[in-house]
Amino acid sequence: MKRIGVLTSGGDSPGMNAAIRAVVRKAIYHDVEVYGIYYGYSGLINNHIEKMEVGDVGDIIHRGGTMLYTARCEEFKTKEGQQQAIENLNKAGIDGLVVVGGDGSFHGAEALTSLGYPTIGVPGTIDNDVPGTDFTIGFDTALNTVINAIDKIRDTATSHERTYVIEVMGRDAGDLALWSGLADGAETIMIPEQPQETEDIVERLLRGHRRGKKHSIIIVAEGVGSGVDVAREIQDETGLETRVTVLGHIQRGGSPTAFDRVLASRLASRAVELLLEGESGKMVGLVNNQVVHKPIQTALEEKHKIDQNMYKLSQELSI
Numbered sequence: 253m254k255r256i257g258v259l260t261s262g263g264d265s266p267g268m269n270a271a272i273r274a275v276v277r278k279a280i281y282h283d284v285e286v287y288g289i290y291y292g293y294s295g296l297i298n299n300h301i302e303k304m305e306v307g308d309v310g311d312i313i314h315r316g317g318t319m320l321y322t323a324r325c326e327e328f329k330t331k332e333g334q335q336q337a338i339e340n341l342n343k344a345g346i347d348g349l350v351v352v353g354g355d356g357s358f359h360g361a362e363a364l365t366s367l368g369y370p371t372i373g374v375p376g377t378i379d380n381d382v383p384g385t386d387f388t389i390g391f392d393t394a395l396n397t398v399i400n401a402i403d404k405i406r407d408t409a410t411s412h413e414r415t416y417v418i419e420v421m422g423r424d425a426g427d428l429a430l431w432s433g434l435a436d437g438a439e440t441i442m443i444p445e446q447p448q449e450t451e452d453i454v455e456r457l458l459r460g461h462r463r464g465k466k467h468s469i470i471i472v473a474e475g476v477g478s479g480v481d482v483a484r485e486i487q488d489e490t491g492l493e494t495r496v497t498v499l500g501h502i503q504r505g506g507s508p509t510a511f512d513r514v515l516a517s518r519l520a521s522r523a524v525e526l527l528l529e530g531e532s533g534k535m536v537g538l539v540n541n542q543v544v545h546k547p548i549q550t551a552l553e554e555k556h557k558i559d560q561n562m563y564k565l566s567q568e569l570s571i
C-alpha cells in the first residue's frame with residue numbers, strides 16, 4: 253500500500269480533526285502518501301481529493317469540527333455512486349481508505365469493501381451509538397458540553413424553584429442523556445431504550461417536591477421525542493412551573509477533551525496499521541481500554557445497547 257485516503261462523513265464530532273491528524277502522521281511515518289477527501293463520500297464522487305503533508309494537519313488537534321468538512325451524500329447510496337467513487341480512487345492511485353463517521357458512514361464503508369475496495373472505519377459521532385466500541389470519538393466532549401450547560405441551568409432552576417426539561421442529542425441512542433443525567437444528578441432521565449410511564453415520572457417529581465426539593469432536572473434524549481412536548485405534559489400533570497431548553501448543535505462543537513483527542517489518535521492510527529497489514533472491512537474500537545478491531549458488518553448487525561447497570565444506578569441515586 254503506497255497511498256491511502258481519509259475522509260470524514262455524516263454528523264461531525266469533536267475529535268475528528270485529531271483522527272485526521274493521526275491518519276496523516278501515521279501514514280507518513282510509514283512512508284505512505286496520504287490524500288484528504290473533502291465533504292465525505294461526495295468528495296469521492298466529485299473527485300475533491302488533495303494530497304496532505306505533515307504540516308497540513310498542524311494546529312488542528314485541539315479544534316472541533318473537521319478540516320476535511322463533512323456531508324451527507326445520497327448518491328453514494330447507489331451502486332453507480334459507489335462505482336464512480338472507486339474509479340476516482342483508482343485513478344488517483346489510492347489503495348485504501350479510512351472513513352471516520354457514524355453508523356451511516358459505516359454502511360458506506362461496508363459498501364466499498366463489498367465492491368473489493370480496502371476500507372477501515374473509525375467511529376466518530378457524539379451519539380456513542382456504534383456497536384463494537386465502548387466510546388465513539390466526540391462523545392466525551394459532547395457530554396462535557398451538556399453537563400456545563402446543565403450546571404448553569406441548575407443555578408437558575410434553584411433560584412426560581414422550577415422544573416427544567418433539557419433535551420439532548422443522541423438520535424436513537426440514550427447514552428448522552430444517561431451519562432449527563434448521572435453526571436449531573438438529574439431527577440429523571442428519559443431515554444428511548446428504557447420507556448417510562450408519564451405517571452411514574454410525575455409521581456417521582458411530586459414526591460421530590462413534597463420533600464422540599466427546590467428544583468428538578470429532567471433530561472430527555474431526542475430519540476424519546478420533543479422536550480417541548482414533555483415539558484408541557486409535565487407542567488399540566490404536576491402543576492409545577494416547567495421550562496425547557498433544547499441544547500441543539502452546541503453539543504456538536506467545541507475543542508475536544510483530552511479523552512477524545514487520545515481516543516482519536518489511538519483509533520485512527522490503528523486504522524492505518526490495519527490497511528498496511530492488508531485488512532479491509534474492519535472497524536476499530538476501544539473495548540476495556542484496549543484498541544480492537546472487528547468486521548464492520550458485525551457492528552452494523554448488532555444493536556446499540558445502553559449500560560443497564562448505569563441506568564439502574566441513576567434511578568437509585570435520584571430518589
Ligand code: ADP
Pocket residue numbers: 261262263293323324325326327328329330353354355356357358359360361363377
Ligand atoms: P453518520 O455517519 O453520522 O451516521 P449518516 O447516517 O448521515 O451519518 O451517513 C453518512 C453518509 O454515509 C450518507 O450521507 C451516505 O453518503 C453514506 N451512507 C449511509 N448509509 C449508506 C448505505 N446504506 N450505503 C451506502 N452509503 C451509505
